[in-house]
Amino acid sequence: MPSEYAKSLGARLRAIRTQQGLSLHGVEEKSRGRWKAVVVGSYERGDRAVTVQKLAELADFYGVPVSELLPGGAAPSPLGPTPKLVIDLERLAQLPKEKAGALARYAATIQSQRGDYNGKVLSIRQEDLRSLAVIYDKSPSELTEELIGWGVLDAEARRAVESF
DSSP states (O other), X not given: OOOHHHHHHHHHXXXXXXXXXXXXXXXXXXXTTSSOHHHHHHHHHTOSOOOHHHHHHHHHHHTSOHHHHSTTSOOOOOOOOOOOEEEEHHHHXXXXXXXXXXXXXXXXXXXXXXXXXXXXXXXXXXHHHHHHHHHTTSOHHHHHHHXXXXXXXXXXXXXHHHTO
């Protein structure tokens, strides 16, 4: 039976994960298999003991100080999930290649990696937008505005850029 401390630690781990908008599967995917969903879930339930080393590595993965994960400190700050960046693939396909070729190739690569060929929309991460901004030689906010203007991103994407 999990101790109260293990349950509290697990609740902190879950709070950080959900604040970052990640499911357990999302953690496994984002970590490229380094953190298995079943293992993180067992840490969160308090069913499995987490070593100090693993806790430090998990804190690093989440980008938070270890102290944020430990019970007894201040509660994790309510960051809320980051707004989604969703590319309209149908609109992207209508744009001239000289305008959106780099974005189309980038999106196709992500689709290939994910095996996601629904052809309508594609969710990208903030890191993807940063990479695309470098490719287009613009700041992430400038590129976001351009993509909104093209009709490829929804205006809601501005909120995602504000959280950079």
